[in-house]
Amino acid sequence: MAWRWLLAAIVAALLVALPFAVRSFGYESFTGLATQVLIYGIAALSLNLILGYGGMVSFGHAAFFGVGAYAVGILYYHMADDSLFLGLVPGTDAMLVTLPAAMIVAGLVAAIIGAFSLRTGGVQFIMITLAFAQMLFFLFVSLDTYGGDDGLIMRRRDVLPFLDTRDPTTFYYLCLAAAALWLGVTYCLVRSRFGFVLNGMRQNENRMAAMGYAPYPYKLVAFVIAGMGAGLAGALMANYLRFASPDMLHWTKSGELMMMVILGGAGTLFGPLLGAAALVILEAVLTAYTENWQLPLGIILLAIVLFSHGGIVALVRRFLPDKP
Amino acid sequence: MLQLSHVEAAYGTSQVLFDVNLEVPQGKIVTLLGRNGMGKTTTVRSIMGQLPNKQGIRFDGADICGETPDAIARRGIGLVPEGRIVFPTLTVRENLVATAANRSRNAQGWTLERIYQLFPRLQERHGQLAQTLSGGEQQMLAIGRALMTNPKLLILDEATEGLAPVIRGEIWRCIEALKAAGQSILLIDKNLHVLKRVADYHYILEKGRTVWSGDSAALTRDAETVYRYVGL
C-alpha cells in the first residue's frame, strides 16, 4: 500500500509541475495534450463506475459526454446570439453556471436513457445504450441551428471570476482540479455503502435481491452519476476545443471511452486515467511519427490485451510489490 | 486401467494436491473419499487434464500427462462432473447426442433408447432446455451424457448429490449393473454404507494426500480411522 501512495504522490507532483516543465523544454503544447488526457480521464472514470464497478457495459457513454459539450455550446450560442434557448433559457458563458448545467442536463438524459436501458441486461444493454446514443447523435446532426454535423463553434471559452480560462496553463489546472475531484468522488463512491452494493450487483443480482437489495434503483443512480461525470468531461472538452460537434456522441467515441477503461483496467481506481493517457498520448505520438499510425496503435493495444490480463494497472501491479 | 502415482496439482500458486496415489483396475469400482475441500474434485481435474503441471498419471497403459482434456476423454474416460454442468441451452436430447461416441468399441453400446430406458424422466423431458430441468433431472442427464460416450472408465463426481432417495437407489442399481457389465468406475460419493456394498476398493484423501486405502472389508474394519478422515 505504501508504495502505491508514494507512487500516487509522485504522479500528482509531476502533474502539478507539468506546465512549467514542458514550457522549459519547449513542448508547450503538451499542456494541451495533458488537458485532453485529464478530460478524457474524467469521462473514462465515470464510465468505469458503471462498467468496471457496476458491470453495466454501456456502449453509449459518449451520449452524455456530447450532451455536456452541447449544453455548454448551446448556452454560449444563445449568449452570443442574445436569444433564448427554447424561448425560455437565456444563454451564458459563466463557467460556474455552465459546468453544473451541463452535469445536470447530462444527468437528466442519463436518467431517461438509464430508466429504459436498465430494464435489459447483458449484451442487450450494450446495444440499447448504443441505440439511444445513436439517436441522440442523429438528433444533433439534424439540429441546423446548432451547426448540424459541422458542429457548434464557441469563439471564447466560458469565463470564471478571477481566473483567465483562456490561458492554457490555467485551464489545465482547472481540468486537473476537476479530474482530482472526480477521482476523489469515485474513490469515496466505490467504497461507500452504495459502491459496496453496486459492486455486489455486478457479481450476482440474484444474491443481492435475496439479501434485500432492489437492483434497479442502485443501478439507475450509478448510471446517472456516471452520466453526470461524462457531462462534466464533455463540458470541459467543449471549453477546451471551443467547439462541440455530433462526432462527440458518435458510437466510435463511446468505443474510445470503453477502450480507455479496458486498456487502463476496468474496475480499478486509476485504470481509466491511465487508459485515457495511454490512448490519447499514443495517438498523438504515433500520428506525428507516421501516417500509418493505426497499425502500430493496433498492435500495441492488442499486445496489451493479450498479455496484461487486466490492463495497464495489472501490468503496473506486476512490477510493484503488493504489500510493503 | 487408471493409475495415479505421486500426483501433485495446484490452482495458480496454491497447491492443493501433494501426493495422490490410486489405481482403478479394469472392471472394478474404486471410490475416492474425503471431507469437503480435500482435493477429490481436483484429482478428477488432474486426470482429465484440466490442470497443468501433473505427472504420474497413466490410463489404459499410456502416459497421459500433458495431453489436452479432449484427447484424454477420447481415450475413453467419461466424466460426470461435480455440479453436473449440463449444457444449459441445449435440449435434453441434444445434450445426450451432441458428444455421443463409441469409445469402448462396444457392440452393445449405449444408445438414446437405452438411456431413456434407464431414466424415463429424461424421455418425458426430451425437448426441454436443460437449464430448466430440476436439479435431479440434470444429474440424470449428466450421467446419461457420459454414458453416451461409451467410456472405458466412468468417473462420477458426487453423482447422487441432490437426488431423491428413490432415484439414488436407482442410480446405485444402475452402477451395479454397469459393474456387472464390466465397466470400470471411479466414484466419489459420501454414502459410505452403499459404497461399501457396490465398490471394490477405496482411497481416502486428506489435504491432498492419499492417507488410507483398502477394500470394503478393510473399510469396515478400520472404522475408527475412516471416521476420523471422513466423518460418520
Next chain:
Amino acid sequence: MTAPLLDVQGLSKRFGGLTATDSVDLTLPEGELHALIGPNGAGKTTLISQLVGALPHDSGSIKLAGEEIGQLPVWKRVHRGLGRTFQITQLLPDFTALDTVMLAVQSRHGHSFRFFADARRNRAIRTEAAQYLDQVGLAPRAQARVGDLAQGERKQLELAAALAGKPRLLLLDEPMAGLGTAESQQMIGQLAALKGKITMLIVEHDMEAVFTLADRVSVLVYGKVIAQGDVEAIKNNEDVRTAYLGEGDV
C-alpha cells in the same frame, strides 16, 4: 390463536404445459421447522422461488404473518422477514466471506444510498457480520475470496448471509447438498440450534437430516402436496415410500 407465520393457499405455477406447483396449500406456525420433500422435479425449488418472489405465481396467495406478500418483489419480501439459501449457490465471487455477510447486515440496517463513508470500515456492521460467520463456523475463512471457497464453505456462507438478514422465516433449499458426511453433521447441528428461534422451511433429499430435524414434513409430488404430517407418519406412508423414499439403504 395467532395467525400462522406463513400461510400459502392455492399456489400454482405453470411452465408451458407443465404444472410445476399445483394449488399448494401450506401453513407454518411460528417456530416450526417444516421439511418439504419430494422427487426430483416435483416443484420444490419452484415453490421456494415463488415464496421469495423470484418467480411470479399464476394463482394463489402467500401471507406472511397475516400480510399478503404475493405481489411484492423479492427484496421487499426480504425486508418483511423472508430469507433464503440457494440450491445452486449464488454468491459474490470477488468479495470475501466477510464482505458478503456485511452486505446482508447492511441491507437490514436500511437503504444503502450513502455515498461517502467507507462501508467496510463500519465497526458495528463488521462485528455483527463476523458473529454470523462465527455462528456457521466460517470465522477462520472470513478474509478468503468467495471464489476460492470450497463447496461446503459456500453452503455455510449462504446460511450465514441468510441469517444475517434476521429472517422470521428461513427457506433453505438443500442446505446439505454437496456437503460431506462430517460437514452435513455440522450443518444439522447448526440448524438444530436455530430450531425454535427461526421458523424454517427446508427442502432436502438427505433423509437423515430431515428425519432428525423436522417437526412436520410435507411431500410434494408433481406439484401437489400428497402427504403431510410428522416424521413417523411420513416414514410409514405407503404413497410416500413408493413415490419418494424407495426401499432399502440409500
Next chain:
Amino acid sequence: MLVLEQILNGIQFGIALFLMSAGLTLIFGIMGVINLTHGSLYMVGAYAAAIVAAKTGSALLALLAGLAGAAVAGVVIEALVIRRLYARDHLDQVLATFALILIINQTATMLFGRQPLFVAMPPALSHSVTLLPGLVYPVYRLVVIGVGLLVAIGLALLINRTRIGMLVRAGATSREMVRALGVDIRLLYTVVFGLGALLAGLAGAMAGPIIAVQVGMGEQILILAFVVVVIGGVGSVRGAFYGALLAGLIDTLLRAFLPGLLRQVMTGSGADALGAGLSSMGVYLLMAIVLLLRPKGLFVKQS
C-alpha cells in the same frame, strides 16, 4: 405498385443485412464472442473479390476469392488472437478486436491504397426484369434475395440439426465441459469462426458490385448487423433472419414514406429534415422498442 415495390426493396435490403448478420450470429450469438472484426472480414471479402475480378474478369472466381479470402483471414485471426479470448470477458474481446480493426484497415490502406476499387457487375446479372406490369427489378437484387434465403436455411439446419451446431452451442456456455467429453473444441471453434468469416466474405463479395469497396466499409455496416442480431435475439438464426427483414423493411419504408406523411401535417422543409432524422434513427428506435417490450429480443424465450 410503389408500395409493393418499396416492400420488395425493404425485403431485399433486409436480406442483404441478413447476409452480413448471419456470420455475426454464428460468432457473436452462438460462440459468444464479441467480434468487431466482422466488418473487417466483410471488407476482406469485398477486396479479395474485387481484385480477383479485376485480374480475371470472372465473377465466379471473384466470389470464390471473396469467400476464401475472408475465411482464411478469419482462421488466421482466430488462431492468433481470438482463441486466447474465449475464456476472457467480453471487454477484452472488444478491445482486442477493436485493435484488429485498426491493424486490418491500415494494412489494407497500405496494400491497396485509399481509393475505392472498381468492381464490375457480372454482365449476366446486370439487367432488370419485369416482375409484374409496372414493377421492374434488378436481377442482381433478386440474386441477393435468393442467396440470403439459401444461407438462412443452410445455417438454420447447421445450427439446429447437426452435431456441429449442438457442440458450438454447448461450447458457448460450457467450453471446458465440451472438451472434457472428448471434443476438440479448439479445432471446432476455428472451423466455425472460419465459417462465420466466410459468410462475412460472402456478404462483402456480394455487396461489391453495388456499393463502394473501400477501407472502412465494414464499420459502417457492422453496427447495423449487431443491431439486427440483437433485435432478433442473440443466438438465434431465425431471429437474425426476421430481425434483418424487419430492420430492412422499417428502414426502407420509413425512408420512402415518412417524409411524405409528415409533409401532410407540417411544412415541406421541416418535414424533410424531421423525416430524414427519424428514418436515420429508425432501426435504433426499432431496437430500443423491441428490447423494451422483449428484453432478450424477438425470437428468444424470455425468462
Next chain:
Amino acid sequence: QTPLKVGFITTLSGPGGYLGQDIRDAFNLAIKMQGGKLGGVPVEVVVEDDGLKPGQGKQIADKMLKNDKIKLFTGIVFSNVSGAVVPDVLDAGGIYVSPNAAPSTFSGKGCNKNYYVISWQNDSLHESAGQNATELGFKTAFILAPNYQAGKDALAGFKRFFKGKIVGEIYTKLDQTDFSAELAQIRAAKPEMVFQFQPGGLGIAFLRQYQQANLNTEIPMVVAEPSLDAVTLKAVGDAALGLNVTAHWNADFDNAANKEFMAAWTKEYNRPPTYYAAQGYDTALAIGAALKETGGKVDDTDAFRKAMLKADFKSVRGNFKFGPNQHPVQDWYALKVEKGADGAPHLNTKRKIMSAYGDSFAKDCKL
C-alpha cells in the same frame, strides 16, 4: 536558410482518406517541381492525419503552433475539422489557407483576414450544377442529398440557380448503402432529371444502383464535382456514362499550368488526379506566390495578406482571383462523362457556364 515549416493537417484514414492523400500529394508535387521550394523559399511540410476527428485536428494544431512554432497552415479536408482547428490557428496569430473545406461559417460574417480559401465556397459547387441544369433545358428535377449540413447546402445551392420545378426532394442517411427506396421514388416521380449530392463512397453506391435499376438510360443526371471525382469515376465505371458534371477544374483543361501539372502528376503518381489534387496544387502555388513577395516571411500577416490577395500565380483552373471574403472568384464549367478512345469513361469539358463567379456570402463579409 532554414526551411519555412508549413503545418499540413489533413484526413488520411477512413473512407475519406483519399481526399487528403490527393491534396497532400499535389501540394508536395508543387514543392518538388520547384526544387523543394515555394516561391523561391525552402519549405518543409509537416503532415499529420487528423483521422476526421475535430479534437485530434485541434491537438495537432496546438502542437504545431506551440512546439514547432508553425504559423502557416493548410490541408484540412472536412468542414467539421476546420471548424475546430481554424479558430485556434487564427487566434494564435497564424494563417490558414484552405485547399478544400470552406464552410459558410467562415465565408460570410465570420470571415477573417488571415483565412484564405483556394477551393470554392461550398454552395458555389451546387449553384453551378443548378445553372448547368437550367442551361441544359430541364424543366423538372428530382433532388437528393444526405441529411447533414453540406447536403442541405447542396440542395439549397442547386435550387438557387435551377429555374425549373422540383418534383421531389429527399434527404438520405449519412451512412446509407442501399438506395432502392429512393430509386423507386425517382422512377415514380418521372422527373426530367436528377440532381444528387453523394460524395465519395455514397456516390459510387448511388450511381451503380442507379444503373442497375436501368434509370441511367431513362433519366439523365446532373451533379457537381464532389459526386463524381476522378477516383469515384474509376470505381463506378460505365455506370457514370452520360453524367453531367459541373466543375471548376478538369484534367483536360487546356492551359499551360494544367498541362505542366498533369504531366508532373502522371509521372509521379500512377493514378489520375482528382480535383482535390488540383486544389492542393493551386494552394501550394498561391502560398508560393505570396512567399515570393514577402521573401519567405509569414510573421507580418498584413504583408503576407497583401501578397496573397494578389493571387499572382498561374492556376491550373485558368482564371483565379480572390473575392472580398478571400474566397475564390473563378469560372465554372459543364463536363460530361463519355466513353473515351480507350473504352473507359472519361470526364470531358464541354463549355463554360459561369464566369468569374464568387459566392453568395461575400457580401456579408466586412474586411
